[in-house]
Amino acid sequence: xxxxxxxxxxxxxxxxxxxxxxxxxxxxxxxxxxxxxxxxxxxxxxxxxxxxxxxxxxxxxxxxxxxxxxxxxxxxxxxxxxxxxxxxxxxxxxxxxxxxxxxxxxxxxxxxxxxxxxxxxxxxxxxxxxxxxxxxxxxxxxxxxxxxxxxxxxxxxxxxxxxxxxxxxxxxxxxxxxxxxxxxxxxxxxxxxxxxxxxxxxxxxxxxxxxxxxxxxxxxxxxxxxxxxxxxxxxxxxxxxxxxxxxxxxxxxxxxxxxxxxxxxxxxxxxxxxxxxxxxxxxxxxxxxxxxxxxxxxxxxxxxxxxxxxxxxxxxxxxxxxxxxxxxxxxxxxxxxxxxxxxxxxxxxxxxxxxxxxxxxxxxxxxxxxxxxxxxxxxxxxxxxxxxxxxxxxxxxxxxxxxxxxxxxxxxxxxxxxxxxxxxxxxxxxxxxxxxxxxxxxxxxxxxxxxxxxxxxxxxxxxxxxxxxxxxxxxxxxxxxxxxxxxxxxxxxxxxxxxxxxxxxxxxxxxxxxxxxxxxxxxxxxxxxxxxxxxxxxxxxxxxxxxxxxxxxxxxxxxxxxxxxxxxxxxxxxxxx
Ligand SMILES: *[C@@H]1O[C@H](CO)[C@@H](O)[C@H](O)[C@H]1NC(C)=O
Ligand SMILES: *[C@@H]1O[C@H](CO)[C@@H](O)[C@H](O)[C@H]1NC(C)=O
Ligand SMILES: *[C@@H]1O[C@H](CO)[C@@H](O)[C@H](O)[C@H]1NC(C)=O
Ligand SMILES: *[C@@H]1O[C@H](CO)[C@@H](O)[C@H](O)[C@H]1NC(C)=O
Ligand SMILES: *[C@@H]1O[C@H](CO)[C@@H](O)[C@H](O)[C@H]1NC(C)=O
Ligand SMILES: *[C@@H]1O[C@H](CO)[C@@H](O)[C@H](O)[C@H]1NC(C)=O
Ligand SMILES: *[C@@H]1O[C@H](CO)[C@@H](O)[C@H](O)[C@H]1NC(C)=O
Ligand SMILES: *[C@@H]1O[C@H](CO)[C@@H](O)[C@H](O)[C@H]1NC(C)=O
Ligand SMILES: *[C@@H]1O[C@H](CO)[C@@H](O)[C@H](O)[C@H]1NC(C)=O
Ligand SMILES: *[C@@H]1O[C@H](CO)[C@@H](O)[C@H](O)[C@H]1NC(C)=O
Ligand SMILES: *[C@@H]1O[C@H](CO)[C@@H](O)[C@H](O)[C@H]1NC(C)=O
Ligand SMILES: *[C@@H]1O[C@H](CO)[C@@H](O)[C@H](O)[C@H]1NC(C)=O
Numbered sequence: 001x002x003x004x005x006x007x008x009x010x011x012x013x014x015x016x017x018x019x020x021x022x023x024x025x026x027x028x029x030x031x032x033x034x035x036x037x038x039x040x041x042x043x044x045x046x047x048x049x050x051x052x053x054x055x056x057x058x059x060x061x062x063x064x065x066x067x068x069x070x071x072x073x074x075x076x077x078x079x080x081x082x083x084x085x086x087x088x089x090x091x092x093x094x095x096x097x098x099x100x101x102x103x104x105x106x107x108x109x110x111x112x113x114x115x116x117x118x119x120x121x122x123x124x125x126x127x128x129x130x131x132x133x134x135x136x137x138x139x140x141x142x143x144x145x146x147x148x149x150x151x152x153x154x155x156x157x158x159x160x161x162x163x164x165x166x167x168x169x170x171x172x173x174x175x176x177x178x179x180x181x182x183x184x185x186x187x188x189x190x191x192x193x194x195x196x197x198x199x200x201x202x203x204x205x206x207x208x209x210x211x212x213x214x215x216x217x218x219x220x221x222x223x224x225x226x227x228x229x230x231x232x233x234x235x236x237x238x239x240x241x242x243x244x245x246x247x248x249x250x251x252x253x254x255x256x257x258x259x260x261x262x263x264x265x266x267x268x269x270x271x272x273x274x275x276x277x278x279x280x281x282x283x284x285x286x287x288x289x290x291x292x293x294x295x296x297x298x299x300x301x302x303x304x305x306x307x308x309x310x311x312x313x314x315x316x317x318x319x320x321x322x323x324x325x326x327x328x329x330x331x332x333x334x335x336x337x338x339x340x341x342x343x344x345x346x347x348x349x350x351x352x353x354x355x356x357x358x359x360x361x362x363x364x365x366x367x368x369x370x371x372x373x374x375x376x377x378x379x380x381x382x383x384x385x386x387x388x389x390x391x392x393x394x395x396x397x398x399x400x401x402x403x404x405x406x407x408x409x410x411x412x413x414x415x416x417x418x419x420x421x422x423x424x425x426x427x428x429x430x431x432x433x434x435x436x437x438x439x440x441x442x443x444x445x446x447x448x449x450x451x452x453x454x455x456x457x458x459x460x461x462x463x464x465x466x467x468x469x470x471x472x473x474x475x476x477x478x479x480x481x482x483x484x485x486x487x488x489x490x491x492x493x494x495x496x497x498x499x500x501x502x503x504x505x506x507x508x509x510x511x512x513x514x515x516x517x518x519x520x521x522x523x524x525x526x527x528x529x530x531x532x533x534x535x536x537x538x539x540x541x542x543x544x545x546x547x548x549x550x551x552x553x554x555x556x557x558x559x560x561x562x563x564x565x566x567x568x569x570x571x572x573x574x575x576x577x
Contacts, residue, residue, distance in 0.1 A: 040563035070102035093169040102122070141189055196238060243267060249290075260397065323356075385467075417443060498529065
């Protein structure tokens, strides 16, 4: 078998002492008889170490006593990727240097030098986050293949410094969903269709699809993604993992293929809050190449966010608001029921819950018909619409990003548009059927951005001002309920309007696993919203809720994937459940 030959070649090269599974049939093919009790594609052990669902602390403990190495971790995650790739396609590109980086970290450990909690831990980044190495950085588009980035993205450099091992690039929705308004979530020309391991036939969440799917399916320890409006929180909550979308300006966007400087934020994915916070601790900070990061000064802890991790007893001090009319009313009955069961558990742990804590002016700000980043225009006011300034920002921000690349003819958004028209079969420049079903509407998003000429006119400034001030005021008001300062707003993140309001405000969100739909098997989360720089609150309460879930007899917690529909390969995936 060719794959096994590759496996032994790699393990030979790395001269790692690894026991690969000796039952290839059960390894590569689903064990149907166990479908209800165990994962359909069970993850092999990593030597003697149970890597499936292992926390970063557990990996560190095993590496510390010499029973596991970083090199073994890389090989075991490679094995897991090969096992799952043709089903979920979470990895876009493997880092040819991953094994040698891991060996270097193992060498350091032998010298008693460990850099911190991420020393030797493999991770992936969304393909719109630059790495200056043997890998490409393309946002999933063929157009940028071969281009050379000036340097690692700041967040990648920080993670290398922290000792983490860059394993590869994650699949994504191409151009982080900027290019099209009717498209297949998780699809890119270069990466193909990413699929959720919970149900392969439906929307895996996006645009950081592969980042979340890989963490959920134990293909990697943790991952980075990016969010402009939902692209971290949405795939995290749809894959039963933890996602943190930080305040805009907490994590540098330098070296990240942009969408909008006003809303882009690099976020983190982990199977536990602690794992996600380790990643956040490594990447946050001031970076001279992204001046938005200077705003964090005076608002960040000097010793990282790990100190805010809490146990369930902390919930005795918590008072949460439920913005019912603003968001909860749009959650379907099953989600309301399961999430309220979790909220009742939180209440029984001592927290106070206040219903009807609303976003001021939600009647105007929140679309009643689902996520819609052009809702201002839908209401007849382009000068109150998020999409109005995102289109202009993209024009200018992408041109600036492209200007720093070498070895490419793609210099402007116009070049991208031309490239897509010239390559309809792979990049769907024209709407389907001239283009491809994954990009039904072609590149209407790019064309809309191009049509603005990037002009910062009065409409742009009005829209930016309206969206920022209204959403910030609205969230802040809800957090100060009748004089009581709330610990946070509990929201159903599957209602996309919740993270949309936070996105416009530039405010942070965290999501933890909340429940599972009975129909599709797709998970959904419970999220907490807060004001700018309130990550300590989000981390404190989310970790307390997670502790409560893990120590309670509740079904409302993280679940393993069931690989529903694993024989189907529909494109596009539907947007509905
Ligand atoms: C899984 O559980 C369902 C419902 O309990 C049952 O109908 C089905 O036969 C079970 N499948 C397997 C493979 O055990
Ligand atoms: C697993 O543990 C056993 C007993 O401690 C040891 O002999 C063996 O070498 C270990 N195997 C690996 C692959 O580490
Ligand atoms: C090493 O640490 C791992 C993880 O804590 C543990 O499972 C294992 O038993 C330990 N092995 C030895 C030899 O101490
Ligand atoms: C690392 O620490 C251990 C235990 O303290 C010690 O025995 C060993 O000599 C140290 N190794 C190096 C290379 O310093
Ligand atoms: C960042 O710098 C640009 C250009 O120098 C400036 O226009 C912008 O206002 C600055 N933004 C922040 C948040 O400081
Ligand atoms: C509740 O908050 C008070 C004041 O901040 C603090 O002293 C106390 O330790 C907290 N209790 C719990 C259970 O966290
Ligand atoms: C919150 O209030 C709304 C009415 O505004 C009600 O329909 C809903 O059931 C309440 N939710 C909870 C959890 O009490
Ligand atoms: C997307 O395009 C397809 C094919 O033209 C169409 O059937 C579908 O309704 C469109 N969806 C939206 C949300 O416009
Ligand atoms: C500003 O530019 C947009 C296109 O980006 C255009 O639709 C709008 O009419 C312009 N507004 C003014 C006041 O010129
Ligand atoms: C953009 O530039 C083109 C060509 O100069 C012009 O025809 C068009 O009106 C401009 N669009 C806007 C929104 O300014
Ligand atoms: C607000 O607080 C006042 C004074 O404590 C109280 O009388 C009133 O009922 C509260 N209103 C709400 C909506 O909770
Ligand atoms: C997967 O999800 C889709 C969309 O909700 C649903 O129609 C389908 O039945 C699900 N597949 C399985 C095997 O449950």
